[in-house]
Amino acid sequence: MDFLGTTSLGLLRAVPVTVLLFLASALGASLVAAVLVAMQQARVTQGLARAWIFVFRGTPLLLQIFMVYYGIAALGPIRHGFLWPAFREPLFCAWLAMTCCCSAYIAEVLRGALGAIPVGQIEAALACGMGRWTRLRLIVAPQVLRLALPAYGNELVMMIKSTSLASSITVLDVTGVAQQVIAHSYRTLDVFCLAAAVYLGMTAALTAVLRRIERSLDPLGSAPR
Amino acid sequence: MIRVAGLALLLLLAACHPRAPEGARELVIGTEGLYPPWNFTRADGRLDGFEPDYMRDLCARLHRRCRMVAMDWDGMVGALQTGKIDLIADAVQITPERAAVLWFSRPYALTTGVIATLRDSPLAGLPDRGAMMDFDRHGPDLDARIGRLRKGLSGKVVGVELSGAFDNFLNQSIGPHVTIRYYRTMGERDLDLLNGRIDATLEDESYIRPLLATRDGAALALAGPRMIGGSMGRGEALAFRPGDAALHDAFDGAIAATLADGTVRRLGLKWFRMDATPPVAGKLR
Numbered sequence A: 001m002d003f004l005g006t007t008s009l010g011l012l013r014a015v016p017v018t019v020l021l022f023l024a025s026a027l028g029a030s031l032v033a034a035v036l037v038a039m040q041q042a043r044v045t046q047g048l049a050r051a052w053i054f055v056f057r058g059t060p061l062l063l064q065i066f067m068v069y070y071g072i073a074a075l076g077p078i079r080h081g082f083l084w085p086a087f088r089e090p091l092f093c094a095w096l097a098m099t100c101c102c103s104a105y106i107a108e109v110l111r112g113a114l115g116a117i118p119v120g121q122i123e124a125a126l127a128c129g130m131g132r133w134t135r136l137r138l139i140v141a142p143q144v145l146r147l148a149l150p151a152y153g154n155e156l157v158m159m160i161k162s163t164s165l166a167s168s169i170t171v172l173d174v175t176g177v178a179q180q181v182i183a184h185s186y187r188t189l190d191v192f193c194l195a196a197a198v199y200l201g202m203t204a205a206l207t208a209v210l211r212r213i214e215r216s217l218d219p220l221g222s223a224p225r
Numbered sequence B: 001m002i003r004v005a006g007l008a009l010l011l012l013l014a015a016c017h018p019r020a021p022e023g024a025r026e027l028v029i030g031t032e033g034l035y036p037p038w039n040f041t042r043a044d045g046r047l048d049g050f051e052p053d054y055m056r057d058l059c060a061r062l063h064r065r066c067r068m069v070a071m072d073w074d075g076m077v078g079a080l081q082t083g084k085i086d087l088i089a090d091a092v093q094i095t096p097e098r099a100a101v102l103w104f105s106r107p108y109a110l111t112t113g114v115i116a117t118l119r120d121s122p123l124a125g126l127p128d129r130g131a132m133m134d135f136d137r138h139g140p141d142l143d144a145r146i147g148r149l150r151k152g153l154s155g156k157v158v159g160v161e162l163s164g165a166f167d168n169f170l171n172q173s174i175g176p177h178v179t180i181r182y183y184r185t186m187g188e189r190d191l192d193l194l195n196g197r198i199d200a201t202l203e204d205e206s207y208i209r210p211l212l213a214t215r216d217g218a219a220l221a222l223a224g225p226r227m228i229g230g231s232m233g234r235g236e237a238l239a240f241r242p243g244d245a246a247l248h249d250a251f252d253g254a255i256a257a258t259l260a261d262g263t264v265r266r267l268g269l270k271w272f273r274m275d276a277t278p279p280v281a282g283k284l285r
Helices: A003-013 A015-041 A043-058 A061-074 A090-115 A119-127 A132-169 A174-185 A188-216 B002-016 B050-062 B073-081 B140-153 B165-177 B186-194 B205-212 B245-260 B263-271
Strands: B027-031 B039-041 B066-070 B087-093 B113-118 B132-134 B157-161 B179-183 B200-204 B220-228 B236-240
Touching: A003 A015, A003 A174, A003 A188, A015 A043, A015 A090, A015 A132, A015 A174, A015 A188, A043 A090, A061 A090, A061 A132, A061 B186, A090 A132, A119 A132, A132 A174, A132 A188, A174 A188, A174 B073, A174 B179, B027 B050, B027 B073, B039 B050, B039 B066, B039 B087, B050 B066, B050 B087, B050 B245, B050 B263, B073 B087, B073 B236, B113 B165, B113 B186, B113 B205, B132 B140, B140 B165, B140 B220, B157 B165, B157 B186, B165 B179, B165 B200, B179 B186, B186 B200, B200 B205, B205 B220, B236 B245, B245 B263
Parallel strands: B027 B066, B027 B087, B132 B220, B157 B179, B157 B200
Antiparallel strands: B087 B236, B113 B200, B113 B220
């Protein structure tokens, strides 16, 4: 097989690593973001949630990945503690850093959607005698989901591309394999172009899924088709 | 608008114009600046080590003005190919794979690959400790040693620098029996070796020995055989763009002179605390 064929195959074999890192971080970050939004509703926990967002949104993801991978490993209690089997793995470190970083962004997306719900609706729900949970389930949550989706989808696309930073801590994802192939073949342009095509494929698939969800959540049919 | 575009094009052409005649032009030498004692960057930003010393000597012999620039190894061959630098002096081992895309000078040093591991690691007891394994001398003896090495490293995680000569060797000779982790820089690899993320590394003896002498490096020990030849190459040489015969031949002559008059031996003793002078052999390109 020729060089481009072999390289494409090698890059495609690394797709599961990239996808796994993306799905795990997307899940983790979304859960943490939901907790952060909930924390912002209460005065006691508001400060902590804001500090989290301030720190993780205000520093580069690459730096966070290095801090988790090299920084935490240098701490004695972690290195000799029960958490080491997890922190030993580069994939876990990448996942942790991405979860923390992206949760800050997603929390802001959710907060924006929450703020977009008209106060009148909440007042109406209160007037109808709805409790906190009924309100959340019937009025707030469905609308937050719909309102947040475009910005949330944007965040997910960014996350797919951010997974490539994991290659800087020895994870052999699509970018890691691409760098390895370049290191042996010295063919920079064609290999990076192939890698870019693989990422394009992944983001295209994600965008298609998101569009589908957007449409199904849109009763008025105003979402792009 | 057209005039502005024309002017921009003219400026661009001027910038790309073939350089001033050979001899007058300053030579730009690429090195990593992160590979002590071969080449490293001092706290004040100055490059120092065996190669900066040696290149100063060679350039003086050739009456050329030279400037060393530090860059990552993974972009160095690309920089050479695109003409950003004129030659590479970065302890580049002459491997068959690299010889396909680079022109090598004759070697100016010959060092061996060694395995380093944590002192208390089970790998510290690898067989054939200190024995020389020449991968160009095929025979039952070599096969037996490769077998023992494979068995010893089986299931372990070995870290190497991406695109280093040892990366190929592990893939080809030890292959699927070990997990290989690739690092962009040696410093990152050393950190992971010290904190136990990887079980061992395969690296040049000239790099490992000084590391062992440092405070952190005291936790490390050499294990198993010393290795040479095969995909690990036969010595370190300068690398040139293919076809750059004038520069290549000029440096080849200068290197021969430094090998003959003991300059290489003197610098080896200064920086490696050992004589790394390669045995006299035919020219390798």
